[in-house]
Amino acid sequence: MPTNEQRVLTGSHFMNGDTACAEGALAAGCLYFGGYPITPSTEIAERLAHRLPAVGGAYVQMEDELGSIVSVIGAAWGGVRAMTATSGPGFSLMAESIGLAAMTETPCVIVNVMRGGPSTGLPTLVAQADVMQARWGTHGDIQAIALAPASCQEMFDLTLRAFNLADRFRNPVFVLADEAIGHLTERVVIPAESEIKRVPRRAAVLTPGEPFEPFRADETTLIPPMPLPGVGFGAHITSLTHDERGYPATDAVTHDRLVRRLSDKIALFSDEITQVEAVGLDDADVAVVTYGSTARTAKRAVTLARQAGIRAGILRLISIWPFPDAEIAALSARMKSIVVAELNLGQVRLEVERVARVPVFGAHHAGGALMPPEIILESIKEAARHGDGNRSRSTPSRPLAAV
Template sequence: MAKKSALVQGNQACAHGAIYAGCKFFGGYPITPSTEVAEELSAMLPKVGGKFIQMEDEIGAMASVIGASLTGAKALTATSGPGVSLKQELIGYACIAEVPCVIINVMRGGPSTGMPTGPGQSDVMQAKWGTHGDHAAIALVPESIQEIFEETVRAFNLAEKYRMPVQVLYDEIVGHMRERIVFPEPGELEIIDREAPTVSPEEYKPFDSSKGQVPPLAAFGSEYKYHVTGLNKAADGFPTTKAELVDAEERRQVDKVECEEARADIEKNEEYMIEDAEIVLWAYGSSARSARYAVNELRKEGIKAGLFRPLTLWPFPEKRTAELAEQAKAIIVPEMNLGQMIIEVDRVAQGRCTIDGVHRVDGDPLNPGQIMAKVKEVI
């Protein structure tokens, strides 16, 4: 039988992906251009035995997501830059308390209210460094309607597997445009659930990492009783200021995502015409669509351009970017901001090739012509 397909908006695809992943809770506060995610889930969640709550504000929404997740539900919120700014304290809380949850950021311009109805990509550094303190971050950046579905599923999987908040960032253009989606059948995509404790409630310690970097997480309200805090904590969940315990915990919480094994698991890239590329367009989200168009046009003119597109922005694809810096004459980073990921590209390239950016922040998408002009300027 042919699989079910439909023409849907990016935000609708996100809601469908969440349901597919097993999401049972949405807490949010409506904000352009993400509102359709909430709208769709308000209709879908009750049908699968889930809960939808419109909270009093963005901060309450993030708190509700953390609470819901601790009780065992896969939980989601969707917002835009201003909402993510408000959620930062609680995102940090989810990092240190190691609470799986997914945050959708449908990016618009900024700072502050900015241009609510225009696209932007200026929250990509915020996704890594928005909340204070050392912490790991996972951020995914889909470019199409199909991919928003799939990456939302992957975000839940990574959140559950690594016991932490995961952000999915896409911009207003992809959020609101419509394309065909082919819905995966149940079982077709892998679904990961958090590891449950195997010890008795009496023996359970919520941050006991003796068996692995990611401790099993019991559901609050079950027979497993434990303490959750934003303070640095010992294995039993109670606060500690013991230097060796704090140090080990801080390092583990970053290492669980940034160690080589985890990176290999989390990183995901698309490479297009990269093999012999002398000019690499390093692009993500809807800017990558323009970059691919530009690659095709440049190739027709005999210019050896290629596209490197990270789907995982954080952790940053350091190894592959360094290899491309070795291979290419230049790496061009087109972004709908004034230069954010280019800072990381430049850091990793270490002067091995020319690095240049193409920027646009006027509410219109980067167009292929702008990117092509920059490539021709550089070669």
């Protein structure tokens, strides 16, 4: 029988998605959570408030999301694995210091259990409309890393993976869940602790008498080893543009060198991040590109399409950022047309259109309910009708009430 002091709750559980996310964080070795309650992510905070102190970690309920993300960044620099969890309105507030995390190369995990927006929107209901916000929400050029779980099992698995990617790339990593998955309850299998893979943080080594340069990266990984405070590095870490010494710089050459490295250290290694799942694509003419909870209703739509004589399949994006360009290009080479199904008015569709060389159709609604399979089916039928021509202008789906 697992106990509260166990960091890895090995076994088979019937577990809520948000809870599975919290357990994934604990299995990853997360020892700090700073957050602010917000539906539909609150169960993550509640679970960790209960569990973290028992495993030697700390839960701090911050005064707002501006402070939550910054406390997480501070804790990461203190030397531990750290995270926060939120939903759209809180994610908007965190946008400010997500840039701080990227600029100072801080490994941390930010879970966004997406609900309907803009603004307060639909607090308790599903949407997937923060995808572009995750990519571009903070100012300046950053590379985002974002994972999109489609099951409670993936809430566990991808939260664990997010911590490993954060330490691998020294960057903030997003888990872009949606309300339907966060509040779903289903089977979650947690492996034995010995099977949990944890990527170590690359730590700087203090050499007495030698000047330490906290942002000197090696040319292979482009990632500098990270110093710990309190042991004598005397490192200066600034949100300003900085040189390899960590000192502020105001010249274009240093700025370009820094921002390019921050981008390249992820973009050039995106194949280590990209994760997709192909379902029924071997003989397909039409592919449905989808993610999160919509990938589940898309399965029904594809079954109905095949019953109607259309050879359709699914490419499920498990990682959304960096965008899987190579996988979409390969898909485009094999399909006659592509449907993008998502609970927003066309965010990932823009990316698919950028890469694909076949007609792209959208199956969208703005959120508030799961994506009905019928909307995706209708787009599959339209895609099958128009899939023989050259690349055409993509079509948005019609308003929900008209379907």
